[in-house]
Amino acid sequence: MPLFEIETNAHIIITWAADEEAAHAVVVDAYPTDNVIRMTKRPRDSWxxxxxxxxxxxxxxxxxxxxxxxxxxxxxxxxxxxxxxxxxxxxxxxxxxxxxxxxxxxxxx
Structure with a gap:
């Protein structure tokens, strides 16, 4: 499962997700008032x-x-x-x- 780096207006979230849509769902679930500024699929499986x-x-x-x-x-x-x-x-x-x-x-x- 890919590792995503998601930057919002208030947080930087590192999470595993099947795809960008699933990674975005993590943000909506955890921080519903945050706006996603940048989402990057990491080239490696560690951070x-x-x-x-x-x-x-x-x-x-x-x-x-x-x-x-x-x-x-x-x-x-x-x-x-x-x-x-x-x-x-x-x-x-x-x-x-x-x-x-x-x-x-x-x-x-």
């Missing part, structure tokens, strides 16, 4: 949240990059492909693109 990205370590916190997250979504989580997409969209060099994509992966893309 990892970096303590550094949450500011729970001495590591600098990172800001999510909408372009990088879009590239990761388009590449289905394939880091190398996401880096290429990011370089193409932004004109960034390889090293900078790698850092942006990897930092967004750390934040639980």
């Amino acid at each position: 990892v949240i970096s303590k550094g990205a949450l500011g729970l370590t001495t590591t600098t916190t990172l800001d999510p990059c909408v372009t990088a997250r879009d590239c990761l979504a388009k590449s289905a989580g394939d880091k190398v492909h996401a880096i290429r997409l990011y370089m193409n969209q932004t004109g960034t060099d390889l090293d900078a693109a790698r850092k942006v994509i990897e930092s967004n992966m750390v934040m639980g893309w």
Whole structure:
């Protein structure tokens, strides 16, 4: 069963569901007043949240990059492909693109 990341106006929900319709039903059941902002079918069956990205370590916190997250979504989580997409969209060099994509992966893309 796929894992979905669902962002609403008030929550981020991680849930297993058969499809997007079933994932949306989870939100309606649990938080009927929330509006779904973004729903992503995760490319893997597990979820990892970096303590550094949450500011729970001495590591600098990172800001999510909408372009990088879009590239990761388009590449289905394939880091190398996401880096290429990011370089193409932004004109960034390889090293900078790698850092942006990897930092967004750390934040639980």
